[in-house]
Amino acid sequence: MALEIVKLCLKYISYFFILYMLFYSTFLFISSIIGSITLFKNRYKDTMHNNIEHDYYIPVSILVPAYNEEKVICSSVKSLLSLDYKLYEIIVINDGSSDKTLECLIDEYSLIKVNKPYNRQLSTKNVRGIYEGEQKGIRITVIDKENGGKSDSLNAGINVSKFPYFLAMDADSALQKDSLELLVRPILEDENVVACGGFIRLSNAVELRDGVVQRYELPKNMLASMQVLEYDRSFLASRIMLDQYNGNLIISGAFGLFQKELVLACNGYDINTVGEDFELVSKMHVFCKKNDIDYSIRYIPEAICWTQAPEKLGDLIKQRKRWYIGLVQCMIKYRELFCNYHYGFLSFISYFYYLFFELLSPFIEVIGNITTIVALCFGLLNVPFMILFYILYTLFGCVMTLTTFFARIYLANNKLSFIDILRAIYLCIFEIVFLRFILMVSRLTSFIGYKNKRMKWEKLDRTELKV
Amino acid sequence: MNSLAENILYIYLIVFNSMLIFDLVSIVYRKISDKNMVEMTKSIEKEIRSEDLNSPSKLHIKKLSKNLKKIGYFIAFTRVIDNMDERHRKIYLTNIKMVFVKILPHFQKEEVIRQTYFINFLAQHPYIYEMKMEQLVTYMIQCTTKDSVYLRENALSALYMTGNPNYIKEAFYQMNYLNIKHHHKLITDGLMKFRGDTEKLADMLMQELGNYGENYKVACINYFGYKKIDCTEYLYKVLTSKIEYKEVKIACIRYFSHVLYEPVVDTLYELIKDDNNNWEYSAVAATTLKKYPNRETTSALKDAIRSHNWYVRNNAAASLIELTKKDKIKDLITSVDDKYAKEALSYQLHLLGGEA
Numbered sequence: 132m133a134l135e136i137v138k139l140c141l142k143y144i145s146y147f148f149i150l151y152m153l154f155y156s157t158f159l160f161i162s163s164i165i166g167s168i169t170l171f172k173n174r175y176k177d178t179m180h181n182n183i184e185h186d187y188y189i190p191v192s193i194l195v196p197a198y199n200e201e202k203v204i205c206s207s208v209k210s211l212l213s214l215d216y217k218l219y220e221i222i223v224i225n226d227g228s229s230d231k232t233l234e235c236l237i238d239e240y241s242l243i244k245v246n247k248p249y250n251r252q253l254s255t256k257n258v259r260g261i262y263e264g265e266q267k268g269i270r271i272t273v274i275d276k277e278n279g280g281k282s283d284s285l286n287a288g289i290n291v292s293k294f295p296y297f298l299a300m301d302a303d304s305a306l307q308k309d310s311l312e313l314l315v316r317p318i319l320e321d322e323n324v325v326a327c328g329g330f331i332r333l334s335n336a337v338e339l340r341d342g343v344v345q346r347y348e349l350p351k352n353m354l355a356s357m358q359v360l361e362y363d364r365s366f367l368a369s370r371i372m373l374d375q376y377n378g379n380l381i382i383s384g385a386f387g388l389f390q391k392e393l394v395l396a397c398n399g400y401d402i403n404t405v406g407e408d409f410e411l412v413s414k415m416h417v418f419c420k421k422n423d424i425d426y427s428i429r430y431i432p433e434a435i436c437w438t439q440a441p442e443k444l445g446d447l448i449k450q451r452k453r454w455y456i457g458l459v460q461c462m463i464k465y466r467e468l469f470c471n472y473h474y475g476f477l478s479f480i481s482y483f484y485y486l487f488f489e490l491l492s493p494f495i496e497v498i499g500n501i502t503t504i505v506a507l508c509f510g511l512l513n514v515p516f517m518i519l520f521y522i523l524y525t526l527f528g529c530v531m532t533l534t535t536f537f538a539r540i541y542l543a544n545n546k547l548s549f550i551d552i553l554r555a556i557y558l559c560i561f562e563i564v565f566l567r568f569i570l571m572v573s574r575l576t577s578f579i580g581y582k583n584k585r586m587k588w589e590k591l592d593r594t595e596l597k598v
Numbered sequence: 599m600n601s602l603a604e605n606i607l608y609i610y611l612i613v614f615n616s617m618l619i620f621d622l623v624s625i626v627y628r629k630i631s632d633k634n635m636v637e638m639t640k641s642i643e644k645e646i647r648s649e650d651l652n653s654p655s656k657l658h659i660k661k662l663s664k665n666l667k668k669i670g671y672f673i674a675f676t677r678v679i680d681n682m683d684e685r686h687r688k689i690y691l692t693n694i695k696m697v698f699v700k701i702l703p704h705f706q707k708e709e710v711i712r713q714t715y716f717i718n719f720l721a722q723h724p725y726i727y728e729m730k731m732e733q734l735v736t737y738m739i740q741c742t743t744k745d746s747v748y749l750r751e752n753a754l755s756a757l758y759m760t761g762n763p764n765y766i767k768e769a770f771y772q773m774n775y776l777n778i779k780h781h782h783k784l785i786t787d788g789l790m791k792f793r794g795d796t797e798k799l800a801d802m803l804m805q806e807l808g809n810y811g812e813n814y815k816v817a818c819i820n821y822f823g824y825k826k827i828d829c830t831e832y833l834y835k836v837l838t839s840k841i842e843y844k845e846v847k848i849a850c851i852r853y854f855s856h857v858l859y860e861p862v863v864d865t866l867y868e869l870i871k872d873d874n875n876n877w878e879y880s881a882v883a884a885t886t887l888k889k890y891p892n893r894e895t896t897s898a899l900k901d902a903i904r905s906h907n908w909y910v911r912n913n914a915a916a917s918l919i920e921l922t923k924k925d926k927i928k929d930l931i932t933s934v935d936d937k938y939a940k941e942a943l944s945y946q947l948h949l950l951g952g953e954a
Contacts, residue, residue, distance in 0.1 A: 149606055153609070156610065160613050160616075160617060167620070167624070176711060178673065179711050179712065179715040180714060180715055180718035180748070181714045181715075181746070181748040181749075182748060183747070183751055183784065185784060186787060246945060246948075248912065248942045248945055250908040250909075318781075319781045319783060319784055321779075322781060516607070519607060520610075523610045523611065523614065524610070527610060527613065530618060530621070531617065533621075534621050538624075541628070
């Protein structure tokens with residue numbers, strides 16, 4: 132009788148898994164195809180002069196929140212000064228750093244303390260001082276404030292910014308010369324565009340000079356290389372697909388352009404969540420839908436921001452735990468998106484995707500592994516089928532990853548050495564088998580010790596940016 | 599269960615193989631098309647070099663009329679043209695301009711991306727269509743009402759290059775009539791590139807302004823301002839109208855900072871005071887008023903720096919600092935009792951290079 136019950140349970144569990152994996156693979160397949168086709172189409176459009184090249188651009192405030200970033204902050208600002216864009220200002224928000232972040236900026240850019248009045252539209256921690264200077268005709272402002280976290284810093288930046296659009300980015304990131312222009316174009320094409328996200332690429336083994344890539348290769352560090360493949364798959368496949376129906380629930384905090392008026396109407400960044408980027412975009416979706424505002428949130432894969440990937444396993448786990456917590460918080464906060472016809476595809480595809488393939492996936496994977504062991508113990512496992520299935524599934528994942536990786540390499544005109552091509556091929560197997568396992572474990576354990584450090588910045592080991 | 603398992607494996611295999619095929623096909627396609635493009639460019643270059651540019655042979659024109667319908671050939675042809683020097687390019691294209699009229703019906707039926715390419719080529723080489731090429735111009739005007747912003751923008755660019763205000767009039771009329779949303783910044787920027795007589799263009803736009811919707815009105819008024827075109831009386835009426843759009847009125851206030859018109863000052867004084875209901879007007883008026891220096895302006899700005907609205911306060915402070923003589927600025931700051939106003943004035947003084 133007990134065996135019968137186990138058999139029945141396993142039968143239904145196996146049906147669930149077959150369906151789950153089929154859905155996931157189909158989603159990956161469709162999104163990879165759509166991603167690749169969109170990239171080729173965009174390049175084709177560019178070749179056919181289906182673009183807008185104008186002198187008259189929309190002024191943008193670039194916000195760079197920084198906490199203990201003395202190693203990278205000056206080179207990050209330097210990269211921003213090389214942007215090929217007519218009118219912008221740079222605002223660095225020093226969030227109570229205990230290192231020399233502020234001093235570095237003051238010395239490097241000859242900033243002086245000013246008594247600048249600003250519009251306190253969003254409440255933030257106390258601002259201790261504002262420093263200003265100018266380089267190449269571009270105003271650089273540094274806000275020195277008490278420590279309050281990334282969201283709080285961004286809110287302070289919004290208060291001080293003077294332009295109608297702002298670009299939020301990370302202190303360890305660098306933009307390509309044309310990135311800002313490419314990110315702003317959709318606003319000129321369609322006035323309903325309220326936010327645009329770009330493509331985040333990993334800069335660990337990349338050399339940029341004046342916003343132009345001089346040398347591109349896969350990082351020597353294996354962990355960073357695997358993340359390169361992972362980022363390409365994630366940014367070029369799923370985000371492009373979700374973009375087809377205005378369904379992206381996230382714009383990466385490392386590189387996102389927002390309409391200030393709407394962000395203010397949404398009360399800015401939520402300081403009580405660690406996934407401030409996910410939270411803001413979800414909030415904008417809900418706000419616009421509830422208020423019947425015609426809006427569009429776009430993803431522009433051609434606009435590139437280079438950022439550093441953690442090279443140490445501990446740092447990677449820390450980073451991913453934080454991302455996962457942010458995801459959980461936002462999914463719970465915006466649970467009204469679940470199965471709600473009012474939100475259309477946003478609810479039935481985007482929210483489902485993040486719920487089943489991101490949020491619940493570590494639990495589903497654990498249940499799957501336990502089930503496999505139980506089935507094996509009871510002699511109910513079709514072992515040859517299982518092995519074949521896993522091999523095929525791994526190969527399938529590799530082909531998807533390589534498709535997006537090489538599509539991106541080709542379209543960005545990056546030259547890759549033969550050795551790097553071989554490395555990409557074998558690393559994608561490691562990425563599926565090894566990295567995904569680590570990520571699963573880090574997600575499962577993400578809430579351990581969370582309460583004690585939820586407002587703290589994620590501190591990863593940084594190396595100096597080569598710009 | 600076994601058959602289900604097998605079926606699933608088959609499904610996976612099919613999906614896996616289709617992905618592989620997709621990858622391989624796209625790699626091969628790219629390689630072949632890149633190679634073909636290089637070959638084609640060389641061949642076209644060779645052919646044009648063998649022709650007399652002042653009088654290309656009938657055979658060459660016939661061949662072009664046939665081959666330019668193929669987009670790959672057109673792209674290769676463009677590359678060759680781009681590599682020619684300006685003088686030869688102009689001579690050659692002027693002498694083969696009938697080819698573009700011949701291939702026009704073909705492109706009119708083509709997908710939008712290709713139509714955009716065709717229009718872009720024409721916009722880059724206006725001498726093809728500027729003389730008695732009504733078919734091409736009519737087609738461009740039609741393109742300004744299409745859904746694709748790129749096609750519209752390229753078509754408008756081509757029309758600005760003609761230097762003929764009537765074409766712009768017709769295009770704007772149709773775009774406005776069909777309620778085509780085209781960003782006003784693109785329109786203003788485009789108008790700035792108009793190659794003909796700007797006064798004639800401005801006269802035409804002024805006559806038509808009343809018929810336009812908000813977007814086109816804002817674009818035109820901004821253009822008048824940047825070009826310092828005198829239509830002060832008319833825009834004063836627009837500004838004082840009770841039924842005009844808010845953005846249009848704001849564009850008018852900005853216009854009066856580019857082109858001075860004394861009668862507008864009283865209206866600006868009224869607007870700057872109304873910071874409760876219409877703070878946007880007040881904020882822009884505070885900036886514009888610095889162009890109308892007199893005692894009343896100073897007084898209005900002094901009131902405005904105490905405004906509860908941040909933008910009005912700040913703009914008023916900037917104007918006030920600009921209007922105050924250097925040796926009087928410190929007295930001005932000291933005389934102000936409002937903390938926020940003092941702060942705003944001090945910062946504006948710092949921006950001007952003074953001691954904050």
